[in-house]
Amino acid sequence: MTTYKAPVADTLFILNDVLGYERYSNLPGFADASPDLLDAILGEAAKLAENVIHPLNQVGDHEGCVRHADGSVTTPTGFKDGYDQYREGGWMSLAIPEEFGGQGLPYTVHTAVAEYMSSANMALMMYPGLTQGAIAAILEHGSDEQKQTFVPKMAEGVWTGTMNLTEPHCGTDLGLLRTKAVPTGDGAYKISGQKIFISAGEHDMSENIIHLVLARIEGAPEGVKGISLFIVSKFKLDADGNLGERNAVSCGSLEEKMGIHGNSTCVMNYDEAEGYLIGAENGGLKAMFVMMNEARLGVGLQGLSLGEVAYQNAVAYAKERLQGRSISGAKSPDKKADPIIVHPDIRRNLMNMRAFNEAGRALILWTALKSDVAHRSDVEADKQEADDLLGLMTPIIKGVLTDKGFEHAVMAQQVFGGHGYIEEHGMSQFVRDARIAMIYEGANGIQALDLVGRKLALNGGRAVQTFFKEVGEFCEANRADENMAPFTKGLKKGLNDLQAATMWLMQNAMQKPDNAGAASTDYLHLFGLVALGYMWGRMVKTAQEKIADGSGSSIHEAKLVTGRYFMERIMPETAAHLARISAGADSMMALPEDAF
Amino acid sequence: MTTYKAPVADTLFILNDVLGYERYSNLPGFADASPDLLDAILGEAAKLAENVIHPLNQVGDHEGCVRHADGSVTTPTGFKDGYDQYREGGWMSLAIPEEFGGQGLPYTVHTAVAEYMSSANMALMMYPGLTQGAIAAILEHGSDEQKQTFVPKMAEGVWTGTMNLTEPHCGTDLGLLRTKAVPTGDGAYKISGQKIFISAGEHDMSENIIHLVLARIEGAPEGVKGISLFIVSKFKLDADGNLGERNAVSCGSLEEKMGIHGNSTCVMNYDEAEGYLIGAENGGLKAMFVMMNEARLGVGLQGLSLGEVAYQNAVAYAKERLQGRSISGAKSPDKKADPIIVHPDIRRNLMNMRAFNEAGRALILWTALKSDVAHRSDVEADKQEADDLLGLMTPIIKGVLTDKGFEHAVMAQQVFGGHGYIEEHGMSQFVRDARIAMIYEGANGIQALDLVGRKLALNGGRAVQTFFKEVGEFCEANRADENMAPFTKGLKKGLNDLQAATMWLMQNAMQKPDNAGAASTDYLHLFGLVALGYMWGRMVKTAQEKIADGSGSSIHEAKLVTGRYFMERIMPETAAHLARISAGADSMMALPEDAF
Incomplete structure (x- = not known):
């Protein structure tokens, strides 16, 4: 019942005209995504989002994921097919370096595309979304062997990734975490403990799942200084990187959530699972923050995405629903009533959403460009300035865009009156889905503290x-x-x-x-x-x-x-x-x- | 998992100390609810709300209502028993005039009690809540016979009531409504049409359901000037008012909603159902507004109620959840972390809710007192002033308290972090339930127009x-x-x-x-x-x-x-x-x- 149309013209206006995308053509990857090509890429992304990914959105909410007695998880009807089309179209690997099987295009282009995909189906896009964060952490902190073993498969999307941070008694305060890692003497570790709220922890869309897991090595210092990051592969790998036997990690249950029903949110149990250290011993928090910062921008984008698709559906309803007469005189005198878009208070809702979304899109793309400059420029001063602004803007994009994305989903639902409260119309789903973005990857209160307590000074x-x-x-x-x-x-x-x-x-x-x-x-x-x-x-x-x-x-x-x-x-x-x-x-x- | 404690001390502070409740002892009914008795009434109401009604809240959300093939509807486990205890305790009839089987106590006392009950279980309390509105309309516009026939049974709660306004193409703009009423010649009418979003339209809690239905008498003028109000009894009544055969009104389906799952929200089909005019021919809108104004105050109260119960649960969680250390130095050095109530941003959420709820409670009780003065005083100047303020404050209470009640339910959920998003904790239910209050009985944009376009001038x-x-x-x-x-x-x-x-x-x-x-x-x-x-x-x-x-x-x-x-x-x-x-x-x- 809901509709979605990717705002390609607006993205192009922002990138080409406002931000001067062409001026960055000297950066690696930008020449491969010239303005002409950019147009073509966004056009193709729009088609996939509108015609394949969005039609699965309400199905996903309605069916949810199902965990079976053996711990396996089935995703909603059509999700695997939608994911396969996304993966096979190369959308996973847009901005991954070419040496690891990616296309090396700008992160900015990936970001523009990701907005459309999340608008179309937030729950489905979380599977590849988490994978992006895991890839970033492996590329930044993994050994060459780890990069070669994991990244190409993940870039191709045949393997997906997860982040395993939270435990029942420990969310924001990771210093309290208890999951244990015991060295086996041959370079591996045995990981034991329970993690909760693990998005895409178990599912049927990929051949293997690469879990990045925070745990405490036996004898490590207390608090956050004693946390390390590990790679735990759902299937163990042989020396050639082929899938071997099942690792001792399993989904204990699925959480019953307010929204994003199409995403499998798992309790994950580690029972002496084989794991490998990634990055330095006791350096887990630093490695984790690479994932986290990437994820925070992605979550901010989800806020915008939900606000945008909710806005579009509110506009469609406001143009079609006939109710009352314009206060300044009938606008459709041939009909029994005027469409409700004539009423100022309905316009107020629409204009609030629109004014916010268009600026939000610009801010996200502006920040994504900073990320590209920070990572790809060879001019030190440019890199530093871009990195400063990227770090500054990350909590703002996460916190503000998700608070407002939710507020606007609620606003869009309000335009529907009583019909907005009925699940069939899909507006409730936008509200319920948007709600989580204010919470995960650091609740918005934490974003605010990151800004005031860290980034400011x-x-x-x-x-x-x-x-x-x-x-x-x-x-x-x-x-x-x-x-x-x-x-x-x-x-x-x-x-x-x-x-x-x-x-x-x-x-x-x-x-x-x-x-x-x-x-x-x-x-x-x-x-x-x-x-x-x-x-x-x-x-x-x-x-x-x-x-x-x-x-x-x-x-x-x-x-x-x-x-x-x-x-x-x-x-x-x-x-x-x-x-x-x-x-x-x-x-x-x-x-x-x-x-x- | 959720808890609720009725804020009796705060209600008494507002009524006795701030608003000078005793000064109104000359008004009918007030002497019967002296400050001592008030204390006792609120204490009993608190017990019922906390021990009987609230424990049914999450059950109701989880189970929802079920419609059977014959059109009958079963409410969630325990709802009928909870309702019976409420009804048998005389809580339905607190403020109904004694001549119609009520207790004649102040509407203010009814309002104080209603806050507790809605906090405890909004979906369950909608069954008696709608009945109050129907009683008000019958008392104001019904004939003596109609009052005697319907009100005592409804005051006793063995019959319940509904409001049937909305049709698929017509919500706010009632002028568009199509439900037909054809006179039968013997004083009755045959009512035909479809109504949607009918709360408590069909259920298993009462012996009979009294539907107040807006319809258009054949040949009536177009628009709102041609609308009349009818009483349609689920079971026809014989000359002595005893239940006879089934009337031609039935529940066609239940709406699948975002929240208030415990309330049966029905599509009601009228197929030449026997109905009786209430009030003047083509005077339906006026009669309907008696119900509507009563209902709008009730819905504003729901906003406060949900904000209050959500606040209480957020406070409990904030005192119990250990995470991080106070920025001004550890407050529980003997524990692994401090309770999150030490963090200013958590306090900000709690104080926002608290500051709003306490003032909201005072405003509702202040307004309820105006209603009592308007209806019961014999001093014309006092009546007029009170009626002016009641009319002025009705859209404000409905619009502001429900917008804020929802906002605060979201805020309370945020205090729970990721746990707030999991249905088991009950915070999602408060958000989903509170959402409807911004929409029904006139969406909040309509309240704003009522204030600016009507009440102001x-x-x-x-x-x-x-x-x-x-x-x-x-x-x-x-x-x-x-x-x-x-x-x-x-x-x-x-x-x-x-x-x-x-x-x-x-x-x-x-x-x-x-x-x-x-x-x-x-x-x-x-x-x-x-x-x-x-x-x-x-x-x-x-x-x-x-x-x-x-x-x-x-x-x-x-x-x-x-x-x-x-x-x-x-x-x-x-x-x-x-x-x-x-x-x-x-x-x-x-x-x-x-x-x-």
Whole structure:
């Protein structure tokens, strides 16, 4: 019943016109994805997402996964076929280096494609999504042999990957984890323990599953300093890397969840499973964060993806559902009532989603470009700056885009009235699926702490200052342009609020750390608003140039309206965030625990 | 797995100390519920809610209702027994007039009790809840015979009631409805048509079901002017009111919904069912609004109820879950980690919910008292003022308390991290159940339009002016009190924003009605913040008086902290609402429909 159309034209506008994708052609891989080819790649991705992957979305929610008595898990009808088409089309390996069987294309292109796929079917796309994170960790921390053994198969998608972090008593606080690793003396370890919430832990879509597992080597220090990362292959491998006997890792049960029913979320039991250290002994947390950072951007993208597909369905319903008359006079007098899109409050919902989604897409692609520069440039200064901004933006994209993606799925559901509450229409699924993105890969409160407690002060605040300078200069450069003034004014006001909040934190969080914690979520969202507002500034500027030079179209005209909506109706929230931040921790922390 | 404890002490503080319940003892029914008796009634209600009704909540979600081939519907295990205990305890009939078998107690007392029951089990309490609305409509618009025939049985709870408004093509816009009523010549009508989303339309808990059905009498005018209200009894009644043969009304199917699985939401088919006009011919909309207004307050209450029970469970989890160390130094050094309630961002979630719930409870009880005065006072001026404020506050309570109730259920779920997403913990159910309250009995966008388009200008703005005056005088009276200044300052700022928004609407909505529609939701929430802030002012004032005269306790100390939190962290949102309202409709409405 739901529909999805990949926003290819918008992606191309952002990449080609706003972000100047062609300027990066000197970076490895970019020449292989020229603007013409980019167009073709996104077109093909759109077809797959719309025609193959999306039609499986409601099926997946309805059927869910099934665990059998022998511990095997069956995915919903059609999932394996959909995954095979994705895999065989080479979509898994877009950005994987060519030496490991990938296509070496920009991460930016992978990101653009991943948005479409997650919009089409979030639960299905988690199987390859987790694999990407596992590949990243192996490429960064694995030995040459590990890379050669695992990555090509994973890039091809015949093997998939997982991340095994959480245990029943330990989620955020990984220092508490108990899973044990005992050296066998021949370079291997016996891994024992229980992991929970393991996405894609067991399923029927790939020949083998590569588990990356955090565990504590016998005698290791307590806390996070004693954690190591291991590779545990579902099937043991012989010397040539061929599949051998079953390893002692199994799915004990499937979690009954609020959403993403099509994804198998497993309790995984390790019973002296054969595992191999990846990276340094006791260096597991560092290796894990490679996966985690990759995954956090992917989860932020899921937030946008769900907000986008929910928006599209709300638009379709608002154009089709006839109810009431426009307050300014009948718009469809030949019909019994007007379509509800004529009503301002319905428009408010649609415009909120749209204004956010288009800027969110720009911010994700802007950040993905930073990732490409950070990993592929040979100019040290460029690499450092890009890496700074990538690290800074990661918690913001994860936290803000998933909070808003959920909020917008709820908003889209609201447009459907009572019909939105009925499962058949699919709007409830978007809400239920979007909900998890605020939680996993570090709940959004943790993202906020990462921003305030780590990223803000890192290298003397270098990343933040770089960002403030870029946005400030953009405002200054366009201040005198009367077409741009309405946009730079709102953006500058937001930037001022953000800088004031940053100053407040510097002055008040050192002597009283609770002030940082108390400010963190508001600071995250304040930062997000300014980053999104900056994207609107850039998009509007480009649209105006297009219109001025005669190459503009209705897309560009629409950008001016939507950008104005953002500045008028979304940007003013920065002041409330600043007020809350400046209130400090006192009233938040004053109640004694037993008063609750 | 979930727990619930009725907040009796807080209800008593609000009723007795803040709102001066005893001052109303001259109103009918109030003398029968003296403060002592009130205490006893709430205590008994708490026991029933906590020990009988709440334990059925997760069962209801898990099992749902089942429709059998013959059209009958079975409710979840234990629901009938729970309902019977509720019914036999006389909880149905608390505020029903004594002449119709009720107890004639204040509606305020009924409201206090209803909060507990809905917190305990929203889906179960919808069966009696809908019955209350049907009773109200019959008492207001029914003939003496209809009142005598139906109300005593419904007050006793052996018969239940429903509201049948929505049809597949017509929800908000009732003018489109098609259900037909053909006079039979003997005073009855044959009702034919299909109704959807009918809560408690068919079930096994009562001997008979009294459907109040909107339909169009043959030859009636088009639109809402041609709608009449009918009583259709599931079993026809003989001359003595005894149950006779089955009427031609049946449940065609149950909707598969996101939540409230324990409530049977039916498609109801009327196939020349015998019905009787209630109220005037073509006067159905007016009669329906009696039910609707009652129901809207009830739904607002559901928002609070769900926010409260979700909050309580989040508090319990936050005290028990050990994860990480306090940023200001270990609080439980003897344990492996501190309980997560030590973390400011967790506190932020808890304090947001708490600050809102306590004020929401006060606002609902304040409004319920207005309802009692409006219906029971014999002083005309008091009645009018109370009725004005009741009408004004109804859309605010419905819209704001359900938006926030849902938001807080989501917030409470977030405190649980990954465990919140697992159905077993029950937090997902609170979110899924709370979601419907934003939609039914008029989606919240409709509440906002009711406020801006109808209530605001009614009688020359009399209600709004009364409210502004009351809040303004409260600020003025307490401005000089230095203990109160931090509270009156925030409240006054909010009131100023609300008055500025009201002025803007008066100046800009007449010549351009889209400006009213574009402002409506923000205006609703802005109004809600001021109303809740006013409740905080009143509560803090009372708490300070208690503390000053030596009768204060930890409850009163906590009010000062929570009230300050509200003023520092929630009240500042009024400025963003005002900014959005003042932006007008232009950027919201400018995009052509085909640009979406």
